[in-house]
Amino acid sequence: MSFGQNLQFLRKMSNKMTQEELAERLGVSRQTISKWELDAAYPEMDKVIEICKMFSCSMDELIREDMNVSDDAYSDIRFEEVEAFRYIKYTVVSMEPEEDAISHVERWAEHLHIDNPQVIGWDFPVMSQELINVYNMHGYEAALILPEDLQPEEEAMDVVCQEKQKYIVITIQSPEIAPFRLIPNAYKILMTHMNVNGINHKQDKKVISCFEKEYVIEDVAYMDVYIAIE
Secondary structure: OOHHHHHHHHHHHOOOOOHHHHHHHHOOOHHHHHHHHOOOOOOOHHHHHHHHHHHOOOHHHHHHOOOOOOOOOEOOOEEEEEOOEEEEEEEEEEOOHHHHHHHHHHHHHHHOOOOOOEEEEEEOOOOOHHHHHHOOOEEEEEEEEEOOOOOOOOOOOOOEEEOOEEEEEEEEEOHHHOHHHHHHHHHHHHHHHHHHOOOOEOOOOOOOOEEEEEEEEOOEEEEEEEEEEO
16 A cells, blocks of 8 residues: 555556646646655645545545556556447356356357357346345346347347447456456456546446456457446
8 A cells, every 4th residue: 555656556547647747737846746656755635635636536545545456467448439239148146146147148159059159247236235245146147249140039038239339448368367356456447547537437228337258369368348438
């Protein structure tokens, strides 16, 4: 936990703002910013408040938390226009729902004779605190992206259509190494970038709010994490 590391992280998340640019906005010298980031000196309270307002973070986050969760496992943040697509989804609520939900839609892909299926997934948002805290249950939805010319005839496969949508995206390399750290931190990195740069999260029933997509390239596993933006 370091104020200096947090300040450096927030500065770089803000369109890679330089020390000189931050110094000019705060009315101090570049050397002062450098000392703050090295934890060799600390700003007065009015400057701390100004920094919090500038980067849309709380004083507690800035001073006490470890905001710098980025490491070599993550790619640079990027923006993608995801073209319109159709999908069918399956929801599982259990202690370990991800594998069950993904396996189910993969069986759908096999049944529908889809080669190289595209599968995405996201946490099921409607869960009671009793199920989560008392029974350690979680919800997960997996979706199978349908080829343009395919129309499932089974009644259980309700086809959902999503229009073209813009997402902010980050890629995790080898997420299986530490999934309970790397995946939540990926969302945290994206949300921090959005807060710092004034980007709004789009939450619309017609759009998948956020999702994950796993794939393998040359025997290395990757996961793309997407968050819908306005």
